[in-house]
Every structure is written in structure tokens, then in C-alpha cells.
Amino acid sequence: xxxxxxxxxxxLIHGQVTVAWTRRLGVxxxxxxxxxxxxxxxxxxxxxxxxxxxxxxxxxxxxxxATEVSSxxxxxxxxxEDAFRLVEGxxxxxxxxxxxxxxxxxxxxxxxxRSIAVTADEADAYRxxxxxxxxxxxxxxxxxxxxxxxPLLDRKGL
Amino acid sequence: MLVxxxxxxxxxxxxxxxxxxxxxxxxxxxxxxxxxxxIVGHPLLGLLIGATLELAALGVYTYGGATIPxxxxxxxxxxxxxxxxxxxxxAQVAIGLGVGLPAAILLSALDPxxxxxxxxxxxxxxxxxxxxxxxxxxxxxxxxxxxxxxxxAIPTFLxxxxxSGGLVKDITASIPAGFVQxxxxxxALLPAVGFALLLGMMELSRYWYLLLIGFVAFAYLHVPLLGxxxxxxxxxxxxxxxxxxxxxxxVPGDGTDESTVDVRLSKQDLRRVFRRYxxxxxxxxxxxxxxxxxxxxxxxxxxxxLYPEKADYVAGLQRHLQFFNTSVLVGGPLILGSSxxxxxxxxxxxxxxxKVALMGPMAGIGDTVVFALYNSxxxxxxxxxxxxxxxxxxxxxxxxVLVPYALIRRWQFGFAYREGKRLAGHLAxxxxxxxxxxxxxLGFVVLGxxxxxxxxxxxxxxxxxTTTVQGQPVTQAVAIQDRLDELVPFLxxxxxxxxxxxxxxxxxxxxVWIIAIVVVAGVILGWLGxxxxxxxxxx
Numbered sequence: 001x002x003x004x005x006x007x008x009x010x011x012l013i014h015g016q017v018t019v020a021w022t023r024r025l026g027v028x029x030x031x032x033x034x035x036x037x038x039x040x041x042x043x044x045x046x047x048x049x050x051x052x053x054x055x056x057x058x059x060x061x062x063x064x065x066a067t068e069v070s071s072x073x074x075x076x077x078x079x080x081e082d083a084f085r086l087v088e089g090x091x092x093x094x095x096x097x098x099x100x101x102x103x104x105x106x107x108x109x110x111x112x113x114r115s116i117a118v119t120a121d122e123a124d125a126y127r128x129x130x131x132x133x134x135x136x137x138x139x140x141x142x143x144x145x146x147x148x149x150x151p152l153l154d155r156k157g158l
Numbered sequence: 159m160l161v162x163x164x165x166x167x168x169x170x171x172x173x174x175x176x177x178x179x180x181x182x183x184x185x186x187x188x189x190x191x192x193x194x195x196x197i198v199g200h201p202l203l204g205l206l207i208g209a210t211l212e213l214a215a216l217g218v219y220t221y222g223g224a225t226i227p228x229x230x231x232x233x234x235x236x237x238x239x240x241x242x243x244x245x246x247x248x249a250q251v252a253i254g255l256g257v258g259l260p261a262a263i264l265l266s267a268l269d270p271x272x273x274x275x276x277x278x279x280x281x282x283x284x285x286x287x288x289x290x291x292x293x294x295x296x297x298x299x300x301x302x303x304x305x306x307x308x309x310x311a312i313p314t315f316l317x318x319x320x321x322s323g324g325l326v327k328d329i330t331a332s333i334p335a336g337f338v339q340x341x342x343x344x345x346a347l348l349p350a351v352g353f354a355l356l357l358g359m360m361e362l363s364r365y366w367y368l369l370l371i372g373f374v375a376f377a378y379l380h381v382p383l384l385g386x387x388x389x390x391x392x393x394x395x396x397x398x399x400x401x402x403x404x405x406x407x408x409v410p411g412d413g414t415d416e417s418t419v420d421v422r423l424s425k426q427d428l429r430r431v432f433r434r435y436x437x438x439x440x441x442x443x444x445x446x447x448x449x450x451x452x453x454x455x456x457x458x459x460x461x462x463x464l465y466p467e468k469a470d471y472v473a474g475l476q477r478h479l480q481f482f483n484t485s486v487l488v489g490g491p492l493i494l495g496s497s498x499x500x501x502x503x504x505x506x507x508x509x510x511x512x513k514v515a516l517m518g519p520m521a522g523i524g525d526t527v528v529f530a531l532y533n534s535x536x537x538x539x540x541x542x543x544x545x546x547x548x549x550x551x552x553x554x555x556x557x558x559v560l561v562p563y564a565l566i567r568r569w570q571f572g573f574a575y576r577e578g579k580r581l582a583g584h585l586a587x588x589x590x591x592x593x594x595x596x597x598x599x600l601g602f603v604v605l606g607x608x609x610x611x612x613x614x615x616x617x618x619x620x621x622x623x624t625t626t627v628q629g630q631p632v633t634q635a636v637a638i639q640d641r642l643d644e645l646v647p648f649l650x651x652x653x654x655x656x657x658x659x660x661x662x663x664x665x666x667x668x669x670v671w672i673i674a675i676v677v678v679a680g681v682i683l684g685w686l687g688x689x690x691x692x693x694x695x696x697x
Contacts, residue, residue, distance in 0.1 A: 014483075052594070102447070111445075115445060
């Protein structure tokens, strides 16, 4: 059985996701995965309202790993490390798509694409993830061509 | 030359309007084109070209950040060239569309250029924030408008200059009548693209049956568009009211008592914050931080008042210079008001975290309500009137944008500021989801009526039928369209829209390709004379 589609997107549930991606992938359930977000009552209540009627869970990384993730699920990882932890914890997603990664304060980052900031540590972790056999791409919108992510890192000298 | 300069100034205003105040949504082709028509002295051309592009563009104004065809420039340039072209109005409109559409698509390639330059500028703003230099911050914010404007104003100026030469007249004089006929059909078919893209964004599988209400009202009962809108409002209210008994979610309080907050901000401080946001929220939008600089610039007067210590003030500026993006008409002012309240309450940390918590969901809900539904309905009605040559069209759209959006922004800001921490409770009670659902229902009902009334196509083909009249065989030509009308009225517009929808949703073609296909098919079929926007007068 096919695994989940994991998208790294710090904006979580927004137009690109609800309008374009969920339809393209035939998503039946959204899972927002981040420990801080799951611990924040406000976000836990508001995010499902933004999902335009799709069932939505807001879970910690541990909770995601503890539940059975089937196809038709799109996991929105807020930060790259959420995705790294999911894969390290044994999740086998069908694909990991790096969507939006805004730079975070106090980090030394390089913009790899217009919407993706990567630090040196994250670059190593991305490589490790790709080496573990999980397809790692970046594809902002369904109409865009997916691009292998590791060669992009190489090109930026990360 | 004077006309070219006036058009350029208009293009500058249109761009600014769509990034800052959204007074009349001047970047939408209906408004941009109508005023361009006035400037070049051919108001009717502006109305017709602007309205046609508006209807083709409907589904592309969806979510922030995406690069979309530059229909604003397309409408202005198309109108300018059409005014300089030879021939009657329909020939001029055909030329305007023939130029405006490709121009809109090609010029969208310049859009990222503007956004990349502003990305570089935001780093300068970081430096000023670290120094606590509010003037520098403000300067960068407003300077960021320049690249945004330049990539639209310069092509407009060049094209307008070219249009004023006699060359356009010479070239266009040799355009065959068949092409004009074809382009007229293509223009009448283009709204199908807008409607199909719009349907692609909406929950068609859940609400498709609502389309029938609008369709029956228009096609069988001949209810005018405004009447269909009213039916839609009633149905939407029904949906929302029936769902109301769902239990509201309990919002856990965090123990802080808000009544102890001492008010340190004056009315004037609040007005300054709101005014800054209102007039310039997105003018420094860039790929890296998106609306962050606009938010920090808006918060600055409050931070200055609350933090006399320079280190705190700098920290405040930096706090609000972090990545931020949301829907600026519905959502943004709410978040701004709550940020101000939480900063005043002495809880800067929750100001920052509430901002992050709200921006995503508010973008999702706000964009749905603003772009997909309200604007689509208002601009479709406006464009349909403009296509009949009426100034009521753009005027209606402008007023319906100006007044409600100004009021709702003011209200959101005040409400969020007054409610402070309690805001979360109101939002969490499902109010937002209900508004979004009501708007979706309204959208479907209205679209059901829009499709047959605005997508215009009939077939002019006939077949020969031999009947026996009083024992004598009589052969006569029968219009296929008459037979179709007996079957189902407006069958062809519905089929065209459905076909385009399948191309977008199932074949997943890019909108640009779909527009190209529709235009080419329209030109060919119209040229051949098999189809036309409306039935020829019976003679």
C-alpha cells in the first residue's frame, strides 16, 4: 500500500495546499505534524477550519508515528526536522516534498529556491533522508515539475 | 505621448492599489481596462476588453504569492492598441484581445523579477531594525513598491507609445474579417475558462447540485443575475443556520485576567497603526518574508510607544519582521489588532505566537471568501453589465469593493484589539468555518446562473429536412440550435464550460494552455462560421 505524501510547509494549511494539492492527490485526510503546534490550543482549533471540510488532525511527531498512516493522507510537517524525525521514527512516506521553508530568526541560511531556506545542518539531514531511500523532491504547485532536492543543495554548495 | 504617460500613471496606480489599499481593486482587468478606455477616448473599447479579460481571469486570483497572468497590463495595453486599430468596434475589440491576452501571459514572466528585487531590499530593512531606525525601515518599505510598479508600468508605457503611432492602423487594416469573427467568438467563450478554473477551486463533488438552482433560475425562469444572487444568499443562510447547533468548542483560558491591562495606547496610536496597514500592507511583498516588512512597519508606532528602552524597541521590530503572510482584507487586520492588544498587555511572546497561529488559517479562509467567492461574484456581475456597454458594470464592482472592504477591515482591527485574548474563543467557535461555508454555497448557486448567461455560444449549422406537406415533399433548412434549445436551453455554454473544467481538473493542463486552446478553437470555429456568440438575426 502506498504511504503518505509528506509536505514540508511552514505555512501549514493554506491556499496552495487546500486548493491545489489536496485535489491533485485525492487527499482524504490532512495531518499537521509539529510538537509546538499540537501543544497550542489556538492553532489546534483554527487549523481544521482552514481545511475546507477535509478531516484534519493536529498531532505531535510521536502521535503521528503511533497512528496508522494510510494512503490518501497528506502530512504537513511545519519544519524540516519534523519530517526528518518522522522518517527516523520509521515512517515510510511515498514522497517527501519540500514546499515552503521560510528562514527562521537567528539561523545562517541559504535560499535554495525562492521559498526554501536551508541551514548547513538541515542540508546534512536532507541528504541523510534521501540516502535512506525516501524520494525527496521540491514541487511548490502540482503544475510545477518536481525537482530532485539533493542536486539543488549541491548547486548551492550546501 | 500624453496618452501614453496617462496610461502609465494609471498602471502605476493600479499596481499600488492591488498591493496596498485595495480601494477599487484597480488591478483587476475590468477596472484597469475601463479607465484605460476613458484615457484613450474610447470608453466602450475599455469596457468590452476589460470585461472579457476579467471573465477569463476569474479563477486565477486565488492565493497570494502565485505568479498569475498580468491581466492588468493586458487590459490597459489591449485597450490602447485597440483604440489605434482600424475597423469597427468588434474588429478593434478582437485586436485588443488578440494583443492583451498574450501580453498578460508573457508579461507575467516579469513578475518574479520585481519580487526578487524586493527580497534583496528586505535584508536592508533587517539592518535598520537592528539599529532601531524607523525612518530607514519605512523608507525600504515604500521603496520596495518601485520594482513592483516598474515591471508593469514600463511595458505599459512602451506599448502605449507604440499604439499611438500610425503603424498599428496600417497593420490592423489588413486583418481579415474572418479573424475578427473568430476572435469575437473566442472572447465570448473565454469566460468558460474563468468559470472552470473557479469551479476547480471549489468543492464541486460536495455541492454540485447547487449549480442547478442558479441554472434553472436563469435558463427556465429568466431571473436576472442580481435576483439569482439573492436566491443564493437565502440558500446560504439556510445552510449556515441549519448547521448552527453544532457544539461550540470550549476555549481553555490561560489564567491571565485581562481587565488588569493598563491602557497605554492612545486612540491616535491605534489609528496610525491601522492607517499604515490599510494603505501599504503588501507593497514590500517578497519571496523570503512575504508581508513581514509591511506588518513591522504597521506595528512600529505601537512599539515606539510601549518600549521606551531602545533594546526592547529593537527586539519588537525584529519580532514583527519575521515571516508573515495572510489574507490582507479578511484576516490581516484581525491579526494586527490582536498583536497590538497582546503587545500592550505586556505579552510580546503571545503576540508573536498568536500571529503565527492565525496567519495560516486566516489565509486559507480569507482567500476563499475574498478571492474565490465575493470578488468573483461582484466582478462577474460587473463584467456582464460592462459587456453590454454599461458603465454600471465597473462602477458597481468598484463600489462593492470600496465600501464593504473598508468597513470590514476597520471592524476586524477594532474587534480584535478590544477582544484581545478572547478573540481566539470567538474564532474557535466555528464562526470562520461557517462564513466560509455560507460563501461557498452562495458561490455555487450564483455560478449556476452565470455560466448560461455569460458564456455565449450558439451553432449556426443547419440540416435539411424533408417533410410531406399536403402530399408534397418539402425540403427546408432547420437550424440545429433550435433543436438544441428544445432539448435543453443553453446546452452549448454548459458543455463548453464542462469541457474546459475537464481539461483543468482531469487533464490538468495549465491555465495558459487552456486559454490558448479556447482562443484557437474559438477563432477557427468562428472563422468557419459554424458557431457564433449569438444567433444571427432571422431574415
